[in-house]
Amino acid sequence: MAYRADDDYDYLFxxxxxGDSGVGKSNLLTRFTRNEFSLESKSTIGVEFAIRSIRVDxxxxxxxxxxxxxxxxxxxxxxxxxxxxxxxxxxxxxxxxVTFENVERWLKELKDHTDANIVxxxxxxxxxxxxxxxxxxxxxKAFAExxxxxxxxxSALEAMNVEDxxxxxxxxxxxxxxxxxxxxxxxxxAPPRGQTINVGSKDDVSAVKKAGCCSS
Amino acid sequence: xxxxxxxDIEPGxxxxxxxxxxxxxxxxxxxxxxxxxxxxxxxxxxxxxRRIRKWRKMIGAGGSDWKHYVRxxxxxxxxxxxxxxxxxxxGLVWQLISGSRDLLLMNPGVYExxxxxxxxxxxxxxxxxxxxxxxxxxxxxQRHGPGxxxxxxxxxxxxxxxxxxxxxxxxxxxAGLLLLYMSEEDAFWLIVALLxxxxxxxxxxxxQAGLPLVQQYLFQFEKLVQEHMPKLGQHFIEEMIxxxxxxxxxxxxxxxxxxxxxxxxxxxxxFLYEGIKVVFQVGLGxxxxxxxxxxxxxxEELLHSLRYFPDEATDPDTLxxxxxxxxxxxxxxxxxxxxRKRLDGPNASSSSSKxxxxxxxxxxxxxxxxxxxxxxxxxx
Numbered sequence: 001m002a003y004r005a006d007d008d009y010d011y012l013f014x015x016x017x018x019g020d021s022g023v024g025k026s027n028l029l030t031r032f033t034r035n036e037f038s039l040e041s042k043s044t045i046g047v048e049f050a051i052r053s054i055r056v057d058x059x060x061x062x063x064x065x066x067x068x069x070x071x072x073x074x075x076x077x078x079x080x081x082x083x084x085x086x087x088x089x090x091x092x093x094x095x096x097x098v099t100f101e102n103v104e105r106w107l108k109e110l111k112d113h114t115d116a117n118i119v120x121x122x123x124x125x126x127x128x129x130x131x132x133x134x135x136x137x138x139x140x141k142a143f144a145e146x147x148x149x150x151x152x153x154x155s156a157l158e159a160m161n162v163e164d165x166x167x168x169x170x171x172x173x174x175x176x177x178x179x180x181x182x183x184x185x186x187x188x189x190a191p192p193r194g195q196t197i198n199v200g201s202k203d204d205v206s207a208v209k210k211a212g213c214c215s216s
Numbered sequence: 217x218x219x220x221x222x223x224d225i226e227p228g229x230x231x232x233x234x235x236x237x238x239x240x241x242x243x244x245x246x247x248x249x250x251x252x253x254x255x256x257x258x259x260x261x262x263x264x265x266r267r268i269r270k271w272r273k274m275i276g277a278g279g280s281d282w283k284h285y286v287r288x289x290x291x292x293x294x295x296x297x298x299x300x301x302x303x304x305x306x307g308l309v310w311q312l313i314s315g316s317r318d319l320l321l322m323n324p325g326v327y328e329x330x331x332x333x334x335x336x337x338x339x340x341x342x343x344x345x346x347x348x349x350x351x352x353x354x355x356x357x358q359r360h361g362p363g364x365x366x367x368x369x370x371x372x373x374x375x376x377x378x379x380x381x382x383x384x385x386x387x388x389x390x391a392g393l394l395l396l397y398m399s400e401e402d403a404f405w406l407i408v409a410l411l412x413x414x415x416x417x418x419x420x421x422x423x424q425a426g427l428p429l430v431q432q433y434l435f436q437f438e439k440l441v442q443e444h445m446p447k448l449g450q451h452f453i454e455e456m457i458x459x460x461x462x463x464x465x466x467x468x469x470x471x472x473x474x475x476x477x478x479x480x481x482x483x484x485x486x487f488l489y490e491g492i493k494v495v496f497q498v499g500l501g502x503x504x505x506x507x508x509x510x511x512x513x514x515x516e517e518l519l520h521s522l523r524y525f526p527d528e529a530t531d532p533d534t535l536x537x538x539x540x541x542x543x544x545x546x547x548x549x550x551x552x553x554x555x556r557k558r559l560d561g562p563n564a565s566s567s568s569s570k571x572x573x574x575x576x577x578x579x580x581x582x583x584x585x586x587x588x589x590x591x592x593x594x595x596x
Contacts, residue, residue, distance in 0.1 A: 021385065022344045040351035045386045045473050046464030049519050064516070071341070071385045076427045077460055 009053055009062035013173050014084050015166075018106050019091035020099040021070030024125040027156035028091065029067045032166045037156055044069045047081055054167055056174045063087075063170055075109065082113035087120075087169040092140075094124040094153060095132040100140065107147060119172045120149040123165055128155040238477045239396065241352045268302045275309065282312045294489065298536060301485045307397035313489045315414030316406035327401040330373040338375040338383035342368055349388035356392060366400045367392055373404050374411075381411065384423040386468040393472045393480065416491035422468055433467045434459045436551040437496060444500055444542055448511050455515045462522035466499055467492075474523075475530055482532035493544050501539030505529040 017025045026044050030036045033050040048067040053060050066085070068078035082088075090106045092099040103122065110118060122144045124135060137153060144151035150168060154161040233241045274296070275282045286293050301309045311317040336342075346364050350356045355363035370391045375383040387407070394403035411420040421429030437459045442449030452458070465473045471483045487494040502525055503510065513521060528534055 021341065022348075041348060042351060042473070043345050043348040043385045043388070045389075045468055047461060049461065049516075049523075051516055069385060073384050073423070073425065073427065076425075077430065077464055080460065 008060060010059040011061045011174060011177060013061060013063055013086050013170060015063050015065045015087035015089065015169060016082055016085045017065060017067045017089050017091060018078075018082075018109065019070055019089075019123075020093070020096075020102050020106075023070065023091045023093040023096075023099050024156050025067050025070065025089075025091050028089070028123070028125060028154065028162055028165075029065055031156045031159055031162045033065070035159070037159070046074070046077055052166075054170060056167075056171050057178075059174065059178070061170050061174050063166065065166075079109060079113050082110060085114050086118055086173050088114070088118055089121050089123050089165060089169060090149070091123045091125050092135065093126050094135045094140075095126055095129050097134040100124070100135045100143075103143070107149075119169050119176075120147075121165055121169045122147070122149045122151045124151075124153040125156060127153040127160060128158045235354055236477075239354050240350075240477060241354065241357075243352070264302070267299075268304065271296070271302050271305050271309075275305065275312065279308055279312045279317065297485050297489045298540065300482050300532065303481075306481065306485070307402070310394070310397060310484070310488055311402055311406060313415070314406050314409045316402065316409040319409055319414060320402060320405040323405070327373060327404050330376050330404075331369045331400075334373075334376040336372050336375040336382070339372060342371045342375065342383050342388075345385060345388050350392045353392075353396070355396060363395065366395050366403075369400050370395065370404050370407070374407055377404075377408065378411065378420065380425075381420055381423045384468075386465070386473070387423060389469040389472040393484065419492065427468075430464055430467055432552065432555050433492070433495075434463060435555045436548055437463055437467075437499060439551050439554075440496060440500060440542075440544060440547060441503060443547060445503060445507060448503060448507055451511045452518075455513075455518055457515065457518055457522075461519060463499055467495055470495055471498065475525075476527070479530045479532055479535070482536070486536075493548060494539075496544050496548065497539040497542050498535065500542045500544070501535050502529055504538050504542075505535065 017029055019025055021043065026041055026048065027037050029048070029050055030038070030041075033052040044067060046069055049065070050067070051062060051064050053062040055061070066081045068074070068081060088110055090103055090110070092103050094100075107120070110120065122140060124137075124140050127133075140153070141151055150172070152161050152165045152168070154165050156162055235241050273281075274285050274293070276285075297313070311320070346356075346368055347359065349367060353363070355361075356367060358364065367388060371383055371388060374381070374387070374391075390410075391403055391407060394406055398406070409415065410418075411423070412418050413420075419429060421427075421432070438449075438452075441452065441459075470487055472480050475483075483494065483498055506521060506525065506529055510518060510521060
């Protein structure tokens with residue numbers, strides 16, 4: 001597996017993928033970073049990691065995405081990875097209602113371990129399984145509105161909305177950070193590079209809530 | 217005439233997808249062992265046959281001479297195991313060296329009770345992971361086939377047997393690996409032997425709430441890297457790499473999750489005989505092999521390299537001499553004490569260190585009585 005290091009970027013954002021076991025987090029990640037999907041994927045043990053850069057306006061935004069094991073027991077290890085995250089995709093499976101019910105607990109996990117102003121996208125995955133749907137779009141949308149998160153349904157299998165979901169999260173983070181940089185007259189093209197992933201102080205991301213919620 | 221294709225192509229149920237000699241479906245760029253095992257010469261075959269004869273003599277019929285032999289020649293056994301247990305005897309030898317054979321004999325009918333009469337709260341979780349465990353192996357591929365059923369039964373039985381642990385993702389890979397070499401019931405007792413500590417220190421802490429033993433092992437591993445490869449240890453610190461990013465699965469599945477299968481098997485040979493220290497040694501060996509590259513890499517490339525090791529690094533014949541050159545016993549003990557001190561704070565009590573002592577017969581009888589009480593419940 002060849003590794004491509006794309007070193008040219010203007011912003012580096014840390015994003016976490018969380019949600020119950022088996023909702024499709026790993027396949028969302030490989031779909032977004034390598035455009036691959038596997039019906040024969042293994043359950044994730046611990047954490048996995050991948051990166052991808054996208055273009056927002058005229059800037060290169062690099063996402064460093066941490067994919068975590070979904071089983072409750074693993075939170076002992078995975079919650080450490082929430083620290084410094086400026087974006088999160090909280091994933092449920094549209095065919096398993098219980099995974100949607102558990103979103104609340106995942107949001108609480110985020111609240112406990114991350115900055116309150118992290119950009120969160122609620123993601124209903126496996127939307128291709130139309131005949132098995134157990135969570136309606138309306139319910140999910142209403143929930144997202146209440147919780148001030150963005151919302152999108154995706155299908156990693158059909159590559160539906162996957163690109164959009166990640167891009168939306170990254171763009172929203174970018175808006176906040178670049179706006180903040182403009183406000184204080186900083187040069188946004190000279191961000192910290194390398195492993196430092198803590199993009200913003202509390203203030204940086206606080207604009208997100210104003211910027212809007214629940215676009216889908 | 218030589219049966220020259222036996223190792224290369226075994227006709228599987230779906231002829232369009234050839235499998236390797238271990239039953240994994242071949243992919244174009246798979247980490248399959250063909251590179252290592254291709255074109256065995258007649259010479260090598262002869263050597264292999266002599267080796268098997270030696271092993272058969274050592275263990276006796278059905279393992280009858282094993283204990284006697286180990287007591288008299290522990291070092292010979294250790295040396296031979298590090299060279300690899302012959303594949304045709306692996307299942308039996310694993311049961312002998314892990315102490316699981318004794319547990320099985322002492323508990324007739326218990327496994328059946330656990331499978332048939334008990335229900336587990338983990339059943340749904342187990343089912344969800346069944347098709348995600350060794351998905352590229354023909355034995356586990358068929359939906360509801362014998363492989364998947366066995367895997368389910370073993371995991372369910374364990375989740376009933378030890379309700380504190382229940383089912384944790386990662387256990388499936390261990391159970392799956394064992395099922396390729398032994399029956400359901402044998403595999404179950406081997407897991408019991410490992411987690412309850414029949415021969416070595418119990419490993420149930422790998423899976424208990426909070427994953428306490430994973431956290432301890434990761435702490436110890438990080439310190440060992442700093443001790444044995446200070447330059448790399450420093451580089452990890454500077455790049456903010458910590459072992460939970462790459463080594464959790466090494467411990468949780470004992471290298472059965474994502475490494476080439478021939479390496480996994482050889483690691484298990486030694487791990488079952490010598491204990492968890494082997495996982496540390498193999499981990500250190502992998503890092504040592506790639507050391508000069510790793511120290512140059514920045515964060516992201518570093519993480520990638522720690523996930524995908526080159527084929528030469530995972531060849532046991534290259535890796536093991538490196539791995540076993542690390543002497544870790546006394547450091548591991550010291551680091552465990554240090555870890556407990558940090559964990560417990562100033563009020564650390566001496567009793568907290570007792571769980572990691574191997575508790576040979578005592579644990580065994582505890583395990584047995586636990587099982588018996590469960591089986592009694594089942595009969596009511």
